[in-house]
Amino acid sequence: MAISRVKGTRDFSPEDMKKRRYVEGVMRSVFESYGYEEILTPTFEYLELFLKKSGEEVLKHAYIFKDKSGKDLILRPEVTTPVIRFYVSNLRNRPHPLRLYYITNCFRYEEPQAGRYREFWQAGVEIIGTNSPEAMAELIIMADDVLKRLNIKHYEIRIGNVEVLKNLLSDVDDRIRSKILRHIDKGEIEKLKEYDINYEKILSIITFSGGRNELEEIAGKDMLLLMDYLDDAGVRYKVDFSIVRGLDYYSGIVFEIHNNKLGAQKQICGGGVYSLGELFGFDIKACGFAFGLDRVILSAERENVLPEVSERRFMLFLFDKKYYKKALEILRIVRKYYKCEMEIMRKKIKKSLEYANSKGIDFFIIVGEEIEKGYITIKDLKRNVQEEVPIENFEEYIKNL
Numbered sequence: 128m129a130i131s132r133v134k135g136t137r138d139f140s141p142e143d144m145k146k147r148r149y150v151e152g153v154m155r156s157v158f159e160s161y162g163y164e165e166i167l168t169p170t171f172e173y174l175e176l177f178l179k180k181s182g183e184e185v186l187k188h189a190y191i192f193k194d195k196s197g198k199d200l201i202l203r204p205e206v207t208t209p210v211i212r213f214y215v216s217n218l219r220n221r222p223h224p225l226r227l228y229y230i231t232n233c234f235r236y237e238e239p240q241a242g243r244y245r246e247f248w249q250a251g252v253e254i255i256g257t258n259s260p261e262a263m264a265e266l267i268i269m270a271d272d273v274l275k276r277l278n279i280k281h282y283e284i285r286i287g288n289v290e291v292l293k294n295l296l297s298d299v300d301d302r303i304r305s306k307i308l309r310h311i312d313k314g315e316i317e318k319l320k321e322y323d324i325n326y327e328k329i330l331s332i333i334t335f336s337g338g339r340n341e342l343e344e345i346a347g348k349d350m351l352l353l354m355d356y357l358d359d360a361g362v363r364y365k366v367d368f369s370i371v372r373g374l375d376y377y378s379g380i381v382f383e384i385h386n387n388k389l390g391a392q393k394q395i396c397g398g399g400v401y402s403l404g405e406l407f408g409f410d411i412k413a414c415g416f417a418f419g420l421d422r423v424i425l426s427a428e429r430e431n432v433l434p435e436v437s438e439r440r441f442m443l444f445l446f447d448k449k450y451y452k453k454a455l456e457i458l459r460i461v462r463k464y465y466k467c468e469m470e471i472m473r474k475k476i477k478k479s480l481e482y483a484n485s486k487g488i489d490f491f492i493i494v495g496e497e498i499e500k501g502y503i504t505i506k507d508l509k510r511n512v513q514e515e516v517p518i519e520n521f522e523e524y525i526k527n528l
């Protein structure tokens with residue numbers, strides 16, 4: 128019996144990888160254009176790192192295990208906490224603010240469904256050194272920029288402020304407060320009635336739809352300032368105080384981006400102001416977000432906005448091994464400009480051409496005895512024409528194809 132793939136994981140075909148690398152490439156180039164620099168942290172960490180600040184929900188779904196020496200380890204369920212660990216140990220002396228980004232895999236033992244996996248990818252950014260409205264504006268404008276560059280249309284940015292609800296629940300025990308926030312995050316409003324809290328007040332906040340003055344009263348000046356910046360930037364958003372995020376370390380303005388066409392797993396991005404410094408005995412001002420890369424790719428696929436990458440593909444066929452050196456020279460030239468594979472199956476030319484055609488190869492280069500007279504044969508498989516090109520013009524010729 129075949130050994131199957133682990134539930135909630137995926138294999139990615141060459142076609143899948145092209146799409147993934149394209150979307151990643153757009154994110155990378157936008158992040159870098161805003162001055163963010165790439166980092167990477169380990170796939171697993173000491174469990175201790177995630178125990179205090181990530182919250183029960185994250186730990187409930189974490190892959191936790193012991194290594195051979197009995198140490199408790201965890202596969203990273205998210206990357207923000209490790210980034211702050213890295214910052215505290217190695218990056219603190221750099222000029223602030225630090226602008227960092229990562230694109231890597233995370234692991235959560237959740238029930239798999241469309242858009243929800245046990246191994247998934249996050250493309251995230253962190254600003255360390257400030258959590259000002261200017262920083263939050265930069266993050267949201269940048270996330271919006273990524274989606275616009277990908278030509279994704281069906282998304283909605285929702286901005287909230289966990290501080291408001293955390294303040295209202297300041298008398299409540301930490302664990303209970305986390306539970307209440309989790310209900311709000313999941314839209315389980317009825318469940319709130321089971322707790323000894325000011326239900327009406329909380330309901331009025333999470334269903335808030337008032338104007339600027341009331342907003343200032345509830346959420347303070349920073350929120351209004353952020354909204355002004357976003358208005359100036361032409362970024363569309365909605366204020367929604369039920370956005371509280373699933374992770375316990377968020378402490379101020381937060382946001383999520385939803386793609387309502389994705390069904391249950393519609394959240395494609397989440398972030399905000401967080402406080403993780405206490406873990407290390409520091410006061411670190413920071414904010415950030417993470418795109419769920421898989422869900423952004425799903426969005427782009429659903430909207431059919433992934434570009435067809437049509438690149439010219441070449442294949443070289445060698446008639447006789449005595450021209451192998453010549454063939455390598457030619458390959459070196461072609462590969463400066465295009466992708467070129469070489470026949471290695473000892474096929475006859477007819478069979479090799481059949482293979483090339485079935486793979487959609489555009490140009491078939493033949494290195495045969497005409498090379499002795501200084502000629503290379505190139506067959507244009509799409510147009511079904513063939514030409515003999517003098518070796519000294521070869522590079523010019525293929526460049527202009």
Ligand code: AMP
Nearest residue numbers: 205242243244247394395396397417419
């Ligand atoms: P979080 O770290 O929970 O704020 O998640 C950030 C983003 O990662 C979310 O907006 C999702 O798009 C994505 N994400 C979280 N969990 C999963 C999962 N199990 N499968 C796929 N994407 C996920």
